[in-house]
Structures are given as C-alpha cells and as structure tokens.
Amino acid sequence: MTTLTDRYLAATLRSVPVARREEIATELRASIDDMVEGRTAGGQEAAAAEREVLTELGDPDLLAARYADRHLQLIGPTYYLAWARLMKLLLSFIPVGVGVLVGVLEAADGGTVGQAVGAGISGTIQVAVQIAFWVTAVFAVLERTSTPLHLPAWSVDQLPETPLHRQITCADTVASISFLTLVIAYLPMQHFRSFVTDDGGGNLPILDPALWSSWLPFLIAVLVATIGLEIAKYRAGRWTWPLVAVNAVLNLAFAVPVVWLMSTDRLLNPDLVARFDWLGEVDNLNLVATAVIAGTVLVTLWDIFDSAQKAYRNRT
Structure with missing residues (x-):
C-alpha cells in the first residue's frame, strides 16, 4: 500500500x-x-x-x-485540462475503430485489399481531424462565453492506486499483440484468401508464393518473437535498455528483408503485378516499391527512436 x-x-x-x-x-x-x-x-x-x-x-x-512553467492553454486555461482529457479519450479509440469498420465494409463490398486499407486509413484520418476540430471549437465557444461546465472538483480519490511508473499498459499490450496476431494470421491466409482474384476468379496471393520456402517463415518467426517482446515489456512495465536493444534487433530483422525483397521485385506475387495493368507499368511499380520501402524504413526508425527515448526518460 x-x-x-x-x-x-x-x-x-x-x-x-x-x-x-x-x-x-x-x-x-x-x-x-x-x-x-x-x-x-x-x-x-x-x-x-x-x-x-x-x-x-x-x-x-x-x-x-x-x-514546469508550462502554460495549460490552447484556447484558454479555464477548460484546458477537460479539453485535453476528452481529446485523448476520443482519439484513443474512435478513429481507429471507424477506420477498421470502413476498411471491412470496403472489402465486403468487393474492394481489393489495397482499396480496403486505403479506405480505412482515410476514414481514420478524417474522423481524427473532425474530432479534433469540433471538440476544440466547442470548448472555444464555452471558454469565450464563460459557460460553466459544472465539472466535479478534483479530489484525492481520483489519484491512481499505485504510483504512475508503468509506461506499458495492459490495453497497449493487448492491442499490440492483437495486431501482430492478425498480421501473422494473414500471411498464410492470403495464400488461400487474399480478396484479390485472377482472371478465372481464383485466389491471387499478394506475396510471392516462392517466399514460403525462404523468407515468409522467417518473418513470421520474427513477429512471434515480437509478441514475446510485448509480453516482456508489460512484465517490466517500462522500456529498459535491454528491451530497446531487442526491439531494435527485431525491427531490423523484419524491415531489412522486406526492404531488400521489395527493392529486388521479389516481395509481390508476379501474377498480382501482371493482373493489374496500372501495377504492371514500370514507373507505377517503382512508385509502389518506393512507398513500401520508405514506409517500412520510417516506421522502423521511429519505433526504435521512440523506445530509446522512453528508456532515456527512465534513467532516473
């Protein structure tokens, strides 16, 4: 206690x-x-x-x-904390939930995997922007009109039960493991049900089937190891330098093969490329490859940097 x-x-x-x-x-x-x-x-x-x-x-x-000599003010100090807490709550689950729903509906309506992912990302961004704008606008009006919110006064009963030294929450861990599990499940599933069909109506895998004899099992093993890292992070409750090192190794173990395979035209299924005229054009295929490589590199570097930054904050 x-x-x-x-x-x-x-x-x-x-x-x-x-x-x-x-x-x-x-x-x-x-x-x-x-x-x-x-x-x-x-x-x-x-x-x-x-x-x-x-x-x-x-x-x-x-x-x-x-x-910290920090001003709690965006539109005014009176309701800043109420605005910030509401924004964090709404943005933590609504945009992603809507994005997933939009993506599923797009796929169910006959859209390709790319269209479903694009629709989901677009929906997530649009909902996040709308929430940020309207919540801020409402609080701006309340601030300017001095409208009382009748919020309950702060009391010691609102203090967390334990000191807030835990960086890794249960919700974060569950979300990460769920996402990794879906990715692991989709890698073999896309070989049988990718939601993309060939000219005869059969399934058309997204990734080159030849990779099953080499890189795909390795990438799945890296993802399984990453689930283990998520569990270790939760048990530790915070980022430590050993965990940062393991995270960097796993990130690079996944990103380097993906970048290499994409840059050598060995990641995507050749039949998939031939299936779509737009993707079959060299310039367009290079554009897709550049986007995948850049996205992979940026996400990898950011995740490594973010984990190192959090471990650095825990040095005292």
Missing part, C-alpha cells in the same frame, strides 16, 4: 522534466510533510490532515504545469 502522498507525488512528477524530478519530489514531499505536521500538531488526525493538504494543493496536472 502506498500513501496518498506517494500517489500524489507520482501523479505530479509524470509531467515534469526528468532532470528536475528528484528536486521537485524532495521539495514537494517536504512541503506536504510540513503542512500535515502543522495540522496534526493542532490535534487533527494524520490521515484526515493528509487528505486536506493534498486537496488544497489541487489537481496534480495543474501543479506539475506550475513547476
């Missing part, structure tokens, strides 16, 4: 610069202890005094912003 003070400190320190966390933690804990001691000296019970002191200090996010 952690005290309310420990939980309050953890909630505050997550939003302040890493270099100042130790200094701020020492200063804030000393201030809280002094304030609690002053109340208990007057005969108040320690637990009640601690709750009152933390309630007076207020929302940890507001206190963290003051320590």
